[in-house]
Amino acid sequence: MTFAIKINGQMHRVDVDDDTPLLWVLRDVLGMTGTKFGCGAALCGACTVHVDGVATRSCVTPIDSVGTSEITTIEAISETAEGKALQQAWLDLEVVQCGYCQSGQIMSATALLQETPKPTDAEIGSAMSGNVCRCGTYQRIRAAIHRAAA
Structure with a gap:
């Protein structure tokens, strides 16, 4: 079709x-x-x-x-203010290790910030719980989300 x-x-x-x-x-x-x-x-x-x-x-x-x-x-996520801020925070905080999961992480984080501009740790945890990072960069991901929200 x-x-x-x-x-x-x-x-x-x-x-x-x-x-x-x-x-x-x-x-x-x-x-x-x-x-x-x-x-x-x-x-x-x-x-x-x-x-x-x-x-x-x-x-x-x-x-x-x-x-x-x-x-x-x-x-195209950098065309949104949240996506652009997140991508910059990802670079600034050197979130990426292997990088494989990062596009999905950024997409989920962008959706979170678009709905909740100043998320708490609990809101970040809930929104990001379905994204697996095999390298375990979860603390850097959380820090980058907070930085982008600032």
Whole structure:
């Protein structure tokens, strides 16, 4: 089937099966490789994108469920004030170790700051609990979120 989807402000036409996960449309069909595959079961958060501003696991989101929603990926997150501030905080505090999970971490953190501009540690913990960092940079991630919120 052919789907028209809006990603990062641009319309794209893709010809894929209706149950194709959004992740594979982004990576394999459109070449947007910033969104990562981690587990394929919505457990690790590496594939997080925004669907109408909500942090969403793209590995389990079938393309036919997207409809007219606005998709935002890591490639465009710096166009938001929160995303730009988070990316700068990530650099300033040297959050990244291996970096594999970081696009999903930043996408979840951006959604948090857009909803809760000055989150508490508990709110950060809750919002970020679905994102796994195998390198264990959780304290630096939390510090970067607080810095971006400041």
